[in-house]
Amino acid sequence: MFTGIVQGVAIIEKVSPAPGLNTYAIRLPAEHSKGVTIGASVAINGACLTVTRQDADCLYFDAMQETLKLTTLGGVSEGDRVNFERAARIGDEIGGHLLSGHVHTTAVVTSILRPENNVTIEFEVPEAWARYLFAKGYIAINGASLTIGEVTSNRFNVHLIPETLRATTFGDIREGDAVNIEIDSQTQTIVDTLSRLGYDRPAPVR
Template sequence: MFTGIVQGMAVVEEITAVTGLSTFAIRFPENSTENVTIGASVAINGTCLTVTRQDGNTLFFDAMQETLKLTTLGDLEPGHSVNFERAARIGDEIGGHLLSGHIHTTANVVDIIRPENNVTLWFEVPEPWARYIFAKGYIAINGASLTIGEVDGNRFNVHLIPETLRATTFGTIEKGMRVNIEIDSQTQTIVDTLARLGYNRPAPAL
């Protein structure tokens, strides 16, 4: 379980691909891997991965082809930065909203607006997933818990303050990039329940 509060950025050092599996070697900032154990869960751009090996501040993760297909992990290359969050522990402050680290879909960055002292990002999700996106609702984008601003069809925006831009990969995001999306679980449950009662559109095909 995760909170959606990104703890920092890590750098992809190496990717080793074999049939059906890719291994990511990711270098973390100093002191951010203390007490990490093999088998621990870490969210990389919002995707829950399991630590398989450690070499100092470099952690290794395996991702199956299905994971690469359903997330943006397959787009990563050595040198790319990623958001990370270690799994939440009992007693941790929940500053965002609870996340599972299971990505529902991806979205494309369709516009970037840069007014003074903040940035507004517009995303486009596949049409079936728009039914879960509401103004002022929660959403996780690349592992960051964010509040949805405006919604226009299957497009929505979020407003980011300078600290968010500094502490996450959103500071270098570009138009056309893909991001991982995890829908708020409570919102999904409510919408799907209403759909079963005939008050909404059919659930998306998975």
């Protein structure tokens, strides 16, 4: 499990395509690469990957075709910056909300506003996932636990403070970029349960 509190930014050192998977060499900051064991879980842009090898500060991960299809990892290149979070341990503070590291879908950045001292980013998700979007609800974007601002149809926005921009890759984001989305599990359970009972959520306002 993960908390959605991004621990820092890592660098894609190498991408090695092979039949059925990609192998990634990702360099973490030195203070975050200590104590890693083979088989440990690390969220890379919100996708839970397993450490297969370590070379000093560089960790190696394999991503299967299903992961490449459902996430943005298939589009990363050497030198790209990614958010990372090592798996939570019992007793850790849950500063965000509990995440599984299982990406549900991707979203596209549709607009970026930069008022003084903060940034508002709007995203568009596939229609099928709009039913899980609620104003002030939780969502994970590239592994970061965030609060949804406004929702219109299958678009929603988030408001980011300078610290979030500093500690994550959101400061680099551009219109048209794709991001990984993990829907809040409790929200998904409630919506799906009510749907099975016949209480479907009304279609989002367009």
